[in-house]
Amino acid sequence: MVLALNKTFVLICLLMAACCVAAESAEKLSLASNERLIETKSSFAGYSAVLLKSDIQWNAWDSTMYGTLTRRGMEVVWEEESIIDTPASLAQYDMIAMNVRHKFTPAQIEGLKSFLASGGGIYITTSPCWGGNDLINEDFLRLCGAESYSFLKIKELTLMDSPLTEGFGQTKLLLPIWVGHTWNTEGIDVMSFVVKDGNSVIRDNEGKSLGILKEHGQGRTAILSVSPENYKFCFPDSEVLMADRIFDNTLRWLMPGGHKENLRPNVIQVNLPRRAEVVSVFLDNKPVKEPVVRCVGSLQTVSVPVASVKPGKTATVKITYKPLSKARNIETWVHHPGGEFCSVFKTPSEAVDFLVRLNVTHVLPGLRSAGGITFYRGIPGDVTYNKIKEYSGDYLSEYIAECHRRGIRIIGGFYMSNRAVLDKYPKAAWIGKNGKPADDPWVCLNNPKGQEHNIEAFRQLVEDYQLDGIMLDDNYQMIDRPCYCDYCKNDFKTYCQLQGITYKDTSSFTDDDAKLKAVWEQYMIAGTNVFCNKLKAICAGRGIPLGGWVNGVMSSTVHNAERFDFLGGMIYEVPAYAARGPVSILGERKFVNLLWAMNRLPEAMEAEVAEAVCSGNQAVGFWMQFYGRDDRKENWGLYTGKGGSVKNQNWFVEPGGLDSIARAFDRTEEMWLSWYKENIITGDRRFTVRSGVLQSDKLTIKIRNCGKIAAKKSNDAVDIKFLK
Numbered sequence: 125m126v127l128a129l130n131k132t133f134v135l136i137c138l139l140m141a142a143c144c145v146a147a148e149s150a151e152k153l154s155l156a157s158n159e160r161l162i163e164t165k166s167s168f169a170g171y172s173a174v175l176l177k178s179d180i181q182w183n184a185w186d187s188t189m190y191g192t193l194t195r196r197g198m199e200v201v202w203e204e205e206s207i208i209d210t211p212a213s214l215a216q217y218d219m220i221a222m223n224v225r226h227k228f229t230p231a232q233i234e235g236l237k238s239f240l241a242s243g244g245g246i247y248i249t250t251s252p253c254w255g256g257n258d259l260i261n262e263d264f265l266r267l268c269g270a271e272s273y274s275f276l277k278i279k280e281l282t283l284m285d286s287p288l289t290e291g292f293g294q295t296k297l298l299l300p301i302w303v304g305h306t307w308n309t310e311g312i313d314v315m316s317f318v319v320k321d322g323n324s325v326i327r328d329n330e331g332k333s334l335g336i337l338k339e340h341g342q343g344r345t346a347i348l349s350v351s352p353e354n355y356k357f358c359f360p361d362s363e364v365l366m367a368d369r370i371f372d373n374t375l376r377w378l379m380p381g382g383h384k385e386n387l388r389p390n391v392i393q394v395n396l397p398r399r400a401e402v403v404s405v406f407l408d409n410k411p412v413k414e415p416v417v418r419c420v421g422s423l424q425t426v427s428v429p430v431a432s433v434k435p436g437k438t439a440t441v442k443i444t445y446k447p448l449s450k451a452r453n454i455e456t457w458v459h460h461p462g463g464e465f466c467s468v469f470k471t472p473s474e475a476v477d478f479l480v481r482l483n484v485t486h487v488l489p490g491l492r493s494a495g496g497i498t499f500y501r502g503i504p505g506d507v508t509y510n511k512i513k514e515y516s517g518d519y520l521s522e523y524i525a526e527c528h529r530r531g532i533r534i535i536g537g538f539y540m541s542n543r544a545v546l547d548k549y550p551k552a553a554w555i556g557k558n559g560k561p562a563d564d565p566w567v568c569l570n571n572p573k574g575q576e577h578n579i580e581a582f583r584q585l586v587e588d589y590q591l592d593g594i595m596l597d598d599n600y601q602m603i604d605r606p607c608y609c610d611y612c613k614n615d616f617k618t619y620c621q622l623q624g625i626t627y628k629d630t631s632s633f634t635d636d637d638a639k640l641k642a643v644w645e646q647y648m649i650a651g652t653n654v655f656c657n658k659l660k661a662i663c664a665g666r667g668i669p670l671g672g673w674v675n676g677v678m679s680s681t682v683h684n685a686e687r688f689d690f691l692g693g694m695i696y697e698v699p700a701y702a703a704r705g706p707v708s709i710l711g712e713r714k715f716v717n718l719l720w721a722m723n724r725l726p727e728a729m730e731a732e733v734a735e736a737v738c739s740g741n742q743a744v745g746f747w748m749q750f751y752g753r754d755d756r757k758e759n760w761g762l763y764t765g766k767g768g769s770v771k772n773q774n775w776f777v778e779p780g781g782l783d784s785i786a787r788a789f790d791r792t793e794e795m796w797l798s799w800y801k802e803n804i805i806t807g808d809r810r811f812t813v814r815s816g817v818l819q820s821d822k823l824t825i826k827i828r829n830c831g832k833i834a835a836k837k838s839n840d841a842v843d844i845k846f847l848k
């Protein structure tokens with residue numbers, strides 16, 4: 125124990141040293157916890173951007189980009205790369221934001237050149253860069269100023285004196301050793317360039333370029349490997365503001381002439397708390413016919429056409445709704461992935477004390493592991509955790525009852541398992557592309573026989589315990605682990621026949637089979653939907669919702685949305701504002717923004733909760749895994765030592781971290797109210813709110829068309845006392 129403790133200390137010292145050195149290099153930008161990114165900035169109001177979709181499923185790069193541009197007030201559309209085929213459709217935008225992985229056609233490269241010629245700016249992030257090089261277009265890289273590229277691991281970098289570092293100058297940066305659950309002790313993977321032309325603005329220790337700015341007549345490109353739009357990628361917790369400043373500088377440099385005089389949408393959104401049920405909408409006492417009402421995160425948005433309100437004029441918007449209940453606007457979650465509620469705490473009531481201390485409204489304990497271990501009395505074939513077996517009562521039932529007694533909702537986390545399945549049905553094994561099962565055998569979740577035991581285990585959990593919902597953990601998706609068993613191949617054959625598509629053995633796919641591969645992906649998505657629908661029906665039988673994790677990526681959010689009642693994003697390696705992407709496309713479906721709690725600076729966690737609330741999230745939470753705890757030094761948080769020299773098994777909550785979470789969760793309603801007050805109207809940025817009052821069954825506001833983009837939408841103008 126002593127040895128392990130020492131190692132923990134060594135680790136802490138290492139981490140602190142990393143933060144200190146980095147902080148010294150940019151003292152001017154040192155962290156002030158109360159001035160992080162919690163305000164919705166509007167420095168780029170009036171600008172508009174196209175965000176290109178790409179194949180990248182990792183690291184939520186698309187949601188991060190969407191989040192960071194929209195929080196600056198930009199209008200962002202999320203489009204297929206085919207939009208470049210018609211350059212005229214790009215003309216209205218000020219910039220294109222993209223990942224480097226695009227296999228552009230020569231015609232598309234020409235399209236991008238003409239966008240640049242018209243004065244457009246293109247921002248290219250090269251992170252995350254792993255996943256193969258086949259989608260990197262060298263002609264496009266040359267257009268951006270790179271002669272060639274390679275991948276390397278870096279532990280530090282230098283931001284040169286350049287437009288990027290305006291306001292603070294050349295800066296050396298030590299990179300964080302971990303990001304969320306990923307440890308980068310060997311360095312961070314980045315793409316580096318040999319510069320052809322353009323200005324190399326970031327370098328590694330050997331002088332290799334990690335970023336190039338290049339002018340193209342009026343237009344400009346910026347290709348960066350350090351991803352300042354994601355302050356968690358290359359920046360320690362203490363350097364959030366530096367990352368933010370660099371990205372601001374990049375955008376200003378990309379679009380030096382300001383924004384184009386775009387046609388204004390002439391529509392504003394008037395926003396209500398999410399639970400509002402709108403009855404009628406009036407503009408200057410005239411009813412708005414068939415108003416578009418849509419749920420977006422913590423808001424119910426009502427679109428009001430305002431073309432009739434000319435520049436300099438004012439108008440009154442009145443929205444009536446069913447009487448609003450007094451209720452919270454933000455849910456606060458804790459997710460314990462293992463059986464912490466029974467392994468770390470001695471009794472159900474002690475486990476709930478911990479939740480109450482943190483001001484939690486929802487707890488999500490992992491109840492069944494991928495190995496079929498259950499933290500409740502499961503069915504034969506699964507393995508009940510010892511403490512549950514030894515406990516005199518039914519531990520989980522008592523925990524649920526105690527949560528309910530103290531006003532906390534409890535959602536059960538559920539992993540699919542292969543235990544017990546393969547003994548009974550050896551042919552239901554998952555098969556890899558090489559025709560062999562995995563070394564650690566796994567089950568085919570497309571095969572009904574492979575689903576059988578998992579569905580039975582699921583049914584028993586739902587029917588025997590009074591949970592408020594179930595959430596599938598991350599091993600239910602076929603697309604994450606394509607299976608090449610006979611069942612899958614034959615079933616895909618039938619799927620192709622039904623659609624009149626020529627079938628080909630999935631094991632023999634080559635790069636030329638891109639179209640059929642896309643059909644196969646659709647097949648796998650459909651297969652997972654069928655499986656999830658069976659589970660959803662079981663939940664519906666008890667009137668509880670089924671949720672699932674989507675990793676925070678916009679594209680994965682889309683194909684997951686239909687199969688669940690609510691979704692969650694593990695927002696560990698990207699900023700909390702990345703959730704703006706999924707929230708923007710989910711409508712009624714709730715999204716849980718799950719943040720990382722281990723080894724974080726307490727003030728950074730507190731700021732991140734505020735950032736999540738101000739990104740429009742309705743639910744924010746923390747992932748906390750505990751193997752054990754040290755009662756003598758509770759302020760050191762809960763650590764294990766059990767992982768020995770394996771650092772990522774020594775996760776712990778920093779001293780003061782629990783108090784930080786408790787404080788942040790306690791303040792979420794207050795944060796939401798002040799954010800809501802400033803965001804009562806969104807949409808056409810020429811409009812501001814002059815005055816207004818929110819009552820139990822109606823909101824009345826006076827709006828004004830300022831004729832040009834207004835810096836502030838609302839100067840504390842609306843009385844929302846009713847919600848307090």
Ligand SMILES: [Zn+2]
Nearest residue numbers: 568607609612
């Ligand atoms: Zn299969």
